[in-house]
Amino acid sequence: MHQLVRLFLLPLSLSTWLALGLVNGVQAQESVRDQEIAQCLPGEMVTWGDNRDRPAVGSPMVFVYAHANAPPWFDEALVFSVIEKAASHWSACGVAANVVRHGTSQTLPPWAIHVRWSEVESGGNFGLANFGLRTLVLGPAAFQMLKTRNPAHDARETLQMLVSHEMGHLFGLMAHSRRCVDVTSNYDNGKGEKCIARDISQLRRYVEYRALLPTACDIARCRMANGQK
Ligand SMILES: [Zn+2]
Numbered sequence: 524m525h526q527l528v529r530l531f532l533l534p535l536s537l538s539t540w541l542a543l544g545l546v547n548g549v550q551a552q553e554s555v556r557d558q559e560i561a562q563c564l565p566g567e568m569v570t571w572g573d574n575r576d577r578p579a580v581g582s583p584m585v586f587v588y589a590h591a592n593a594p595p596w597f598d599e600a601l602v603f604s605v606i607e608k609a610a611s612h613w614s615a616c617g618v619a620a621n622v623v624r625h626g627t628s629q630t631l632p633p634w635a636i637h638v639r640w641s642e643v644e645s646g647g648n649f650g651l652a653n654f655g656l657r658t659l660v661l662g663p664a665a666f667q668m669l670k671t672r673n674p675a676h677d678a679r680e681t682l683q684m685l686v687s688h689e690m691g692h693l694f695g696l697m698a699h700s701r702r703c704v705d706v707t708s709n710y711d712n713g714k715g716e717k718c719i720a721r722d723i724s725q726l727r728r729y730v731e732y733r734a735l736l737p738t739a740c741d742i743a744r745c746r747m748a749n750g751q752k
Pocket residue numbers: 688689692699
């Protein structure tokens with residue numbers, strides 16, 4: 524059966540085979556990343572030691588989204604749902620989270636976190652979380668650059684990964700993970716050391732190996748930071 528499939532697909536390039544997951548072993552290898560996302564093995568919760576984790580900004584976490592200055596290809600409902608998705612996944616860490624729109628009549632706690640687009644505040648980055656100021660700032664120019672350089676790339680994925688990453692800092696994960704797949708990871712430490720993975724050869728198969736949402740290790744670390752078991 525496999526032979527037949529292979530013969531039938533012979534005219535396709537290797538990259539097409541890989542994309543379709545039809546080369547022997549590719550599906551199994553792809554699932555290594557899925558397994559890393561779903562499961563945190565003993566010894567895998569390792570950070571770069573670049574900061575010290577602490578409890579979340581507040582509880583419950585409240586994110587207030589202002590859409591002004593967003594790139595025109597991201598509509599408000601989309602960005603809002605991206606923030607909601609990240610918040611709902613992070614709340615598995617034992618800290619409840621809500622997302623509301625800027626200008627809401629709802630009474631906000633003093634620790635509410637403001638999520639907004641600003642070139643100045645993001646400092647040219649895709650995003651920046653500020654624990655003291657209680658802000659999560661997104662950078663419009665970085666997303667413009669991404670669109671210009673790689674128009675085929677789905678920028679919504681970058682947005683989801685980025686919001687999840689920055690939100691992790693606000694949930695108290697101040698250190699960056701050394702585990703490549705974690706959404707709180709840094710791929711290297713700027714000193715030549717690389718992140719770790721169960722099968723490091725997998726990294727080159729993905730534009731972005733990092734998960735879009737917090738992984739099992741991200742959540743486990745978040746629970747420790749917030750005094751949960
Ligand atoms: Zn970070």
